[in-house]
Amino acid sequence: MFDFLEGYDVLGAFWTTVQLTLLAAVGSLVWGTLLAAMRVGPVPLMRGFGTVYVNIVRNIPLTVIILFTSLGLNNTLGISLGSSVIDTINFRLAVLGLVAYTSAFVCEALRSGINTVPVGQAEAARAIGLSFSQVLRLVVLPQAFRSSVGPLTNVLIALTKNTTVAAAIGVAEAATLMKTMVENEAQLIPISAVFALGFVILTLPTGLILGWVGKKVAVKR
Amino acid sequence: MSSLLYDAQGPRAKRRNVLFTAVFVAALAALVWWVYTSLDDKGQLEWSLWKPFFTGTEAWSTYIWPGLQNTLKAAALAMVIALPLGAVLGIARLSDHVWIRVPASVVVEFFRAIPVLVLMIFGVALYAKYTNISSDDRPLYAVVTGLVLYNAAVLAEIVRAGILALPKGQAEAAVAIGLRKNQVMRLVLLPQSVTAMLPAIVSQLVVIVKDTALGGAVLTFPELLSSANTMIGYYGNTIASFTVVAVIFIAVNFSLTSFASWLEGRLRRGKKSTGAVLGADAVAELAAPGDHEDLQKAN
Numbered sequence: 001m002f003d004f005l006e007g008y009d010v011l012g013a014f015w016t017t018v019q020l021t022l023l024a025a026v027g028s029l030v031w032g033t034l035l036a037a038m039r040v041g042p043v044p045l046m047r048g049f050g051t052v053y054v055n056i057v058r059n060i061p062l063t064v065i066i067l068f069t070s071l072g073l074n075n076t077l078g079i080s081l082g083s084s085v086i087d088t089i090n091f092r093l094a095v096l097g098l099v100a101y102t103s104a105f106v107c108e109a110l111r112s113g114i115n116t117v118p119v120g121q122a123e124a125a126r127a128i129g130l131s132f133s134q135v136l137r138l139v140v141l142p143q144a145f146r147s148s149v150g151p152l153t154n155v156l157i158a159l160t161k162n163t164t165v166a167a168a169i170g171v172a173e174a175a176t177l178m179k180t181m182v183e184n185e186a187q188l189i190p191i192s193a194v195f196a197l198g199f200v201i202l203t204l205p206t207g208l209i210l211g212w213v214g215k216k217v218a219v220k221r
Numbered sequence: 222m223s224s225l226l227y228d229a230q231g232p233r234a235k236r237r238n239v240l241f242t243a244v245f246v247a248a249l250a251a252l253v254w255w256v257y258t259s260l261d262d263k264g265q266l267e268w269s270l271w272k273p274f275f276t277g278t279e280a281w282s283t284y285i286w287p288g289l290q291n292t293l294k295a296a297a298l299a300m301v302i303a304l305p306l307g308a309v310l311g312i313a314r315l316s317d318h319v320w321i322r323v324p325a326s327v328v329v330e331f332f333r334a335i336p337v338l339v340l341m342i343f344g345v346a347l348y349a350k351y352t353n354i355s356s357d358d359r360p361l362y363a364v365v366t367g368l369v370l371y372n373a374a375v376l377a378e379i380v381r382a383g384i385l386a387l388p389k390g391q392a393e394a395a396v397a398i399g400l401r402k403n404q405v406m407r408l409v410l411l412p413q414s415v416t417a418m419l420p421a422i423v424s425q426l427v428v429i430v431k432d433t434a435l436g437g438a439v440l441t442f443p444e445l446l447s448s449a450n451t452m453i454g455y456y457g458n459t460i461a462s463f464t465v466v467a468v469i470f471i472a473v474n475f476s477l478t479s480f481a482s483w484l485e486g487r488l489r490r491g492k493k494s495t496g497a498v499l500g501a502d503a504v505a506e507l508a509a510p511g512d513h514e515d516l517q518k519a520n
Binding site (some may be wrong): 043055060155167196207 | 506
C-alpha cells in the first residue's frame with residue numbers, strides 16, 4: 001500500500017524540516033531577544049530601530065524574504081555564507097531568512113510577556129528598596145518570561161510550518177519533496193496524507209505540551 | 222521616562238544613554254556603509270536599473286499592477302470563501318451535540334497544524350488530476366483552495382473566541398426571555414461577536430495577503446512576487462525589483478494592520494458595544510493548534 005514511498009527519502013526531508021526549525025528557532029530567539037531588549041530599553045534610538053524593524057519585517061511575506069536571500073544576497077551580491085556547495089548555501093540562506101522573519105515575532109511575544117506584568121509590581125519592588133538590577137532579576141523578568149512561554153510556543157509552531165517556504169529556493173525539505181512526489185506519482189491522496197500527518201506530528205504535540213506548560217507556569221492574575 | 226522596567230533617569234544613566242546611542246549610531250552607520258558599498262560594487266545602484274520604476278509607466282502597467290491585482294484577487298476570494306466556512310465551523314465547535322462538536326474540532330485542529338504551502342501543492346495536483354480546469358487557471362484555484370482550507374480553520378477559532386468573549390449575561394438573558402438555542406446564537410450572540418472579531422479578521426487578511434506570495438514562488442501563480450521575478454529577467458535589476466515589491470507589500474499590509482488597530486481602539490472605547498473585543502494580536506495565538514482558553518478569559 002505504501003510502495004509509492006520507495007525511492008523517496010521522506011524521513012530525510014522531514015529531518016531537514018526539523019533542522020531548519022531548530023536552527024532558525026535558536027537564531028531567532030537570540031536576535032528576537034536583542035530586538036525586544038532594544039524595544040523596551042531606555043535608549044530612544046534603539047527603541048525606534050526595534051519598532052521599525054518589527055513593523056517592516058512583519059508586513060513583508062516570508063516568501064519575499066527567502067527568495068531575496070537567494071536571488072539578492074547570493075546571486076547578486078555574492079554572499080555565500082562560507083560554503084561553495086549550492087545545497088548548503090541555500091539551506092543556510094533559508095535559515096538566515098527564517099531568523100530575520102521569525103525574530104520579529106519572537107520580539108513581540110517577549111514584549112507581550114513583559115506587558116502582562118502590572119506596573120505595581122515594579123513600583124512595589126522599588127518601594128521596598130530593591131536596586132534596578134534586583135527589580136528586573138527578582139520581580140519583573142521572572143514573571144515576564146513565564147507569561148512569554150505561551151506566545152513563544154505559537155511562534156515556534158508558526159516557524160515549523162514556515163520552514164516549507166524554503167521550498168521556494170529549492171531546499172530539500174518536506175514541501176519540496178511532496179511537490180516532486182505528487183508530480184511524479186499517481187497516489188495523490190496517500191502522499192498528501194503522509195505529509196499532512198508528518199506536519200501534524202511535528203506541530204500538534206508541540207502545541208499541546210508547550211501550551212500546557214505555558215498555562216502551568218504563567219502567573220495567574 | 223519611567224516605565225515598568227526602569228526608573229526616571231538620573232545624570233549617570235543619561236550619560237550612559239548618550240554612550241549607547243553613539244555606539245549604536247556607529248554600528249548602524251557601518252552597516253549602511255557596508256550595504257551601500259556592496260551594492261555599489263555590483264553596480265546595483267545604477268540609475269538605469271531603478272529608472273523603470275520612476276520614469277514611465279511600463280514597469281507598473283506591465284508587471285506590477287497585474288501582479289498586485291492577482292495578489293489582491295486571490296486574497297479577497299480566499300477571505301470571502303473562508304469567512305462563511307469559518308463561521309460554520311466555529312459555531313459547530315460550540316454546539317451542544319458531541320457529534321457536531323468533535324468532527325468540527327478535528328477539522329479545525331487538522332488544518333491549523335498543516336502549512337499552507339502543503340495545502341496549495343495538494344490543491345494544484347488535485348485540480349490537475351480530477352478536473353479539467355485549464356493549466357492557466359489552476360494556480361489561482363490551488364492558491365485560493367490552500368488559503369481557504371487553512372484560513373477557514375483560523376477564522377473558525379476567531380469566530381469561536383469572539384462568541385466566547387461576549388459577557389455570559391448576554392446568552393443567559395436571551396435564554397431567560399425564552400429564545401431557542403438557534404435564536405440565541407442568531408439574534409443575540411452572532412451580531413455582537415461580529416463587531417468583537419472585526420479587528421482580528423482584518424489582521425488575518427494580512428496573513429492571507431502575505432501567503433499569496435507562496436503561490437508566486439512555488440506554483441507559478443502570476444502575483445506580485447512572481448512579477449518581480451519577471452522584471453528581474455527583463456531589466457536585470459534584482460535589488461531594485463525586490464525593494465519595490467517589498468515596499469508595496471509593506472504599504473498594503475501596514476495599512477491593513479493600522480486599520481485593524483484603529484478599529485480595535487474604536488470598538489473598545491465604543492459606548493454601544495459590550496466592550497468585548499478580540500484584539501488584532503489574537504490571530505497569532507489562534508493560528509496555532511491547541512486550546513487557547515486563556516484568550517477567552519482575558520477578554
